[in-house]
Amino acid sequence: EIVMTQSPATLSVSPGESATLSCRTSQEIVNNLAWYQHTPGQAPRLLIYHASTRATGVPDRFSGRGSGTDFTLTISSLQSEDFGIYYCQHYSRWPRAFGQGTKVE
Amino acid sequence: QVQLVESGGGLVLPGRSLRLSCSASGFIFNNYGMHWVRQAPGKGLEWVAVISYDGSVTNYIDSVNGRFTISRDNANNTVFLQMSSLRAEDTAVYYCAKDIHSYGYLYFDSWGQGVMVTVSS
Numbered sequence: 614e615i616v617m618t619q620s621p622a623t624l625s626v627s628p629g630e631s632a633t634l635s636c637r638t639s640q641e642i643v644n645n646l647a648w649y650q651h652t653p654g655q656a657p658r659l660l661i662y663h664a665s666t667r668a669t670g671v672p673d674r675f676s677g678r679g680s681g682t683d684f685t686l687t688i689s690s691l692q693s694e695d696f697g698i699y700y701c702q703h704y705s706r707w708p709r710a711f712g713q714g715t716k717v718e
Numbered sequence: 719q720v721q722l723v724e725s726g727g728g729l730v731l732p733g734r735s736l737r738l739s740c741s742a743s744g745f746i747f748n749n750y751g752m753h754w755v756r757q758a759p760g761k762g763l764e765w766v767a768v769i770s771y772d773g774s775v776t777n778y779i780d781s782v783n784g785r786f787t788i789s790r791d792n793a794n795n796t797v798f799l800q801m802s803s804l805r806a807e808d809t810a811v812y813y814c815a816k817d818i819h820s821y822g823y824l825y826f827d828s829w830g831q832g833v834m835v836t837v838s839s
Contacts, residue, residue, distance in 0.1 A: 647825035647826070649763075649826075651763070655831070656722075656813070656828075656829040656830055656831050656832070657763070657813070657815075657826075657829045658829070659825065659826060659827050659828075662824070662825045668827065698762075700762060700763055702763075702765075702825070702826075704823065704824050704825050707777050708765060708777070708778075708779045708780070709753075709765035709768075710765065711755075711762055711763040711764065711765065712762070713762045714762045714763070
């Protein structure tokens with residue numbers, strides 16, 4: 614089973630600033646990683662897949678990088694709608710797993 | 719546009735059963751794998767189960783294997799999660815999610831709003 618570790622747990626940023634979120638996997642997953650944004654009361658939203666490809670409609674201020682076991686999600690020039698919890702998730706093998714989340718506040 | 723609407727949640731006694739449904743629209747349902755993902759109160763997301771486009775392949779997280787069964791009705795664009803021998807630790811919001819792959823091998827491009835399941839005496 615692959616363990617996903619996200620850091621930091623909480624990131625306090627102001628609108629207009631940038632934020633960098635980290636995700637580390639316990640085993641090599643190549644680039645089989647997705648990032649989701651989850652705002653309370655709403656459905657989670659796919660942001661990034663294959664570690665660095667933005668999903669349809671996702672603004673280019675969101676960017677993903679990494680391969681192997683270390684990955685990052687960067688949000689440049691944070692907007693008010695970007696606050697929420699961000700999860701990484703691997704799809705390398707079963708069972709699928711999510712990180713514990715990073716809250717951007 | 720893609721819509722996924724979960725139903726069937728509620729309060730249930732430990733040891734009892736409950737069946738969740740997820741009604742899908744806006745895409746060709748029988749082309750895609752479907753998942754259930756849950757979020758316990760104050761916790762993160764946890765993948766629960768997957769079913770392939772034709773129902774021939776399923777997979778579960780260990781903690782529900784043997785107690786939960788995922789199935790689908792392609793004629794009615796619905797995926798189900800039959801939950802038996804429920805435990806307090808199954809208390810969570812349950813989301814259904816659409817995979818971009820027919821066997822559910824990849825990532826989730828659409829999610830429902832979720833349905834609450836509370837297991838308590």
